[in-house]
Amino acid sequence: MVYFLENIQLKIVMMMARNAMRRLSISWQNGLITSIASATRSLHTTKDNHSCKIIMSPPLVSLDLPDIWSSNSNQYHSIPPQKFSNQQIATVIDGKSIAEDIRSSITSEVRRMKESIGKVPGLAVIVVGQRRDSLIYVRNKIKACEEAGIKSMMTELPDECAEDEVLSALSNFNEDSSIHGILVQLPLPQHLDEGKILNALSLEKDVDGFHPLNMGNLAMRGREPLFIPCTPKGCIELLIRSGVEIIGKNAVVIGKSNIVGLPTSLLLQRHHATVSIVHALTKNLEQITREADIVITAAGVPNLVRGSWLKPGAVVLDVGTFPVDDPGSESGYCLMGDVYYEEAVELVSAITPVPGGVGPMTIAMLLYNTLDSAKRAYDFT
Numbered sequence: 001m002v003y004f005l006e007n008i009q010l011k012i013v014m015m016m017a018r019n020a021m022r023r024l025s026i027s028w029q030n031g032l033i034t035s036i037a038s039a040t041r042s043l044h045t046t047k048d049n050h051s052c053k054i055i056m057s058p059p060l061v062s063l064d065l066p067d068i069w070s071s072n073s074n075q076y077h078s079i080p081p082q083k084f085s086n087q088q089i090a091t092v093i094d095g096k097s098i099a100e101d102i103r104s105s106i107t108s109e110v111r112r113m114k115e116s117i118g119k120v121p122g123l124a125v126i127v128v129g130q131r132r133d134s135l136i137y138v139r140n141k142i143k144a145c146e147e148a149g150i151k152s153m154m155t156e157l158p159d160e161c162a163e164d165e166v167l168s169a170l171s172n173f174n175e176d177s178s179i180h181g182i183l184v185q186l187p188l189p190q191h192l193d194e195g196k197i198l199n200a201l202s203l204e205k206d207v208d209g210f211h212p213l214n215m216g217n218l219a220m221r222g223r224e225p226l227f228i229p230c231t232p233k234g235c236i237e238l239l240i241r242s243g244v245e246i247i248g249k250n251a252v253v254i255g256k257s258n259i260v261g262l263p264t265s266l267l268l269q270r271h272h273a274t275v276s277i278v279h280a281l282t283k284n285l286e287q288i289t290r291e292a293d294i295v296i297t298a299a300g301v302p303n304l305v306r307g308s309w310l311k312p313g314a315v316v317l318d319v320g321t322f323p324v325d326d327p328g329s330e331s332g333y334c335l336m337g338d339v340y341y342e343e344a345v346e347l348v349s350a351i352t353p354v355p356g357g358v359g360p361m362t363i364a365m366l367l368y369n370t371l372d373s374a375k376r377a378y379d380f381t
C-alpha cells in the first residue's frame, strides 16, 4: 500500500514537472532564457523501476512537445516549404548571428549565477594529439567559454599517450566539483578505445551527450537525456528559430555517426518528422534525398549534395566542415560543406552556409549544456 501510494505520488510529481517543463519550454521559445527554472525529472539510470530522481533544468529544445514550438514559431520568419515558388530566393539561415544571441543570453545567466551564489560553470576539454582541425575547434570552444564567463580547463595529451593517461585526466575532472562539463575531443587516435573512454565520463558532466545512457534516453520515447548532443540540438534550434515546421515532414539525415547523424535522426524523430538515414553504402541516395522536406547532411564530403538531389523548397542544414588548404587565408585553410551551395541556393527555401551556419550553433549549445549542468549541480534556478 505504501509502495502504491509512493508510486502515485511519484507519478503526480512527474506529471507536475512535465507540465512545468511545457510552460518553461514556451518561455524559452519566447526568448526568455532568464525565466528558465529547474524542474524535477526522472533519470533512467537504473535497471529497476525506481528511477534515480535528480534536479534538472528543462532542455533548450522541448523533446516531446512540438505542438508548442510550432505554434510559437510564428515570431520568427516562417519558411513553409510547401509554399515555396521557384522565383523565391532562399533564406540563408544565419547560424552565426543566432548563436551570438544565444551566447549573449548565456553570458547574462552566468553573470546572474556569479552574482547570486558566487559560482560560475566550468568546462574541461581533453584533446589528444595534434590534429589541426581539432586544435582549432577546441581553441574556439575555450575562447567562447571565456567570453561567456565560463571557467575552462584543457588537458592536452600527446598522440601516442596511453589510455590510462586519458582515463586519469577524465577521472580528475569527474572528481572536480568546479567542473560541470567534460568534453573529450573526437576523433581520438586509433589505439584508444573511444567507447571505454566515453563510458568513464561522469553522466552528469556529459555535456556532449555522447554517454550511452544519454544517447539511449534520447532514443527512447518518454525518456529524457540529461544532455542532448550539441550539433543536433543546434540544428533543431536553427529549424525552430527559422520557423520551419518539423512535425510530419520528410527528413533525410546524410551520415550515421555517433556524434552527428545518429543523434540528429533521433532528435528529428522526437519532433515527429519521418526520418530516413542515408550513408556511404545507401543505394538511391539522390532519390531518397530528393523526397526530403528537410535535409541535414553530415558526411564530411565536400560538394556531395548537388542541386539535382534536392526537392525545390526543401530546407537544408549543412553540418559538413571539411578543411581544405588555402594558403591565401589567414588560418591557412578554408572550410567546405557537404552541399554544392551555389546549385542548392537556387532551389531550396532555406539553407545554412559553411562557415557561419551549424558550426557556431554547436559551440553555443555546448555553453548552454555547461550552464545547464552547473545550474543543476548548484540547484540554481
Ligand SMILES: NC(=O)C1=CN([C@@H]2O[C@H](COP(=O)(O)OP(=O)(O)OC[C@H]3O[C@@H](n4cnc5c(N)ncnc54)[C@H](OP(=O)(O)O)[C@@H]3O)[C@@H](O)[C@H]2O)C=CC1
Binding pocket: 231, 254, 255, 256, 257, 258, 259, 260, 261, 278, 279, 280, 281, 285, 298, 299, 300, 301, 304, 319, 320, 321, 322, 358, 359, 360, 362
Ligand atoms: N559543424 C559542426 O558543428 C560539426 C561538423 N562536423 C563535420 O560533419 C562532418 C561529419 O562528421 P562526423 O559525423 O563526425 O563524420 P564521420 O566520418 O564519423 O561520419 C560520416 C558519415 O557520413 C557517411 N558518408 C561518408 N561518405 C558518404 C557519401 N559519399 N555518401 C553518403 N554518406 C556518406 C558515412 O557513412 P558510413 O557510416 O556508411 O561510413 C558516415 O555515416 C565532418 O565534416 C565534420 O567535420 C562534425 C561535428 C560538428
Ligand SMILES: Nc1nc(=O)c2c([nH]1)NC[C@@H]1CN(c3ccc(C(=O)N[C@@H](CCC(=O)O)C(=O)O)cc3)C=[N+]21
Binding pocket: 136, 137, 140, 183, 184, 185, 186, 187, 208, 230, 231, 321, 335, 354, 355, 356, 357, 358, 359, 360, 362, 363
Ligand atoms: N567531443 C566532440 N564534440 C564535438 O562537438 C566535436 C568533436 N568532438 N570533434 C569535432 C567536431 C567538429 N565540431 C565543430 C564545432 C564547431 C565548428 C565551428 O565553429 N565552425 C565554424 C568555423 C570554425 C573555423 O573558423 O574554423 C563555422 O562553421 O562557422 C565546427 C566543427 C565539433 N565537433
